[in-house]
Amino acid sequence: MHISLSFRCVWFGLRHLSYYLEKDPSWTSLSDRIVCLIGRVNISAKFHYVAYGPTSCYDRPTNKWIEGSDLASSHGGTRELFIGCKAGVEYVGSYRCHNLDALHPGGTQIPSNISASKILDIALGVRRPTEQVVRRRYLDGQIKVVATGLEYVGFNNQLYDFLRKRIADDRAELHDVTQLGKRKACDAGLRQGAKTKFRKTS
Secondary structure, eight states, rough: OOOOOOOTTSSSHHHHHHHHHHGHHHHGGGGGGEEEEOOEEEEEETEEEEEEEEEEEEEEETTTEEEETTTTGGSEEEEEEEEEEEEEEEEEEEEEEEEOOGTTTOOOOOOSSOOHHHHHHHHHHSSSSOOOHHHHOOOOOOEEEEEEEEEEOOOOHHHHHHHHHHHHHHHHHHHHHHHHHHHHHHHHHHHHHHHHHHHHHH
């Protein structure tokens, strides 16, 4: 049976997920096998997905375009897949990645239910190139994408249990901090009330 875990915005994207993994040295080696694809996947069959990436990505240090999707390095390998959901980010299992470039030679238009802004972020990066650079690259004003097949091959229960425990621990810690803050605020209010009462009766 397929199992999924909704983290309900405990972190916001891959950076926070990496933070969890880095806190335990035994999981550090797994970091390069994590893919977090928010707004970039379509379900194709039971438990299987098709992911989309830009046909090229801008490399700011060299001021050049690197041909191929950001997912190209995953082709032929197995990755632990996280996708976006209404509650935040969801772990859906272990997936083998397949090159589907041959289905759309030269790329295709972004599917209507794929986030164009997410594709744009991957293609251009956080620090965007100049408008002139972008216009020269996309003469027709269209950013094309290529597909990667994601074949479900299993579920990493150890990873699932580890993350579930980390989230539970963080929630418990947050609850303790919140309760401590409330107690301090209450104590401060009582002290202030006592001072006010003393001034009135003196």
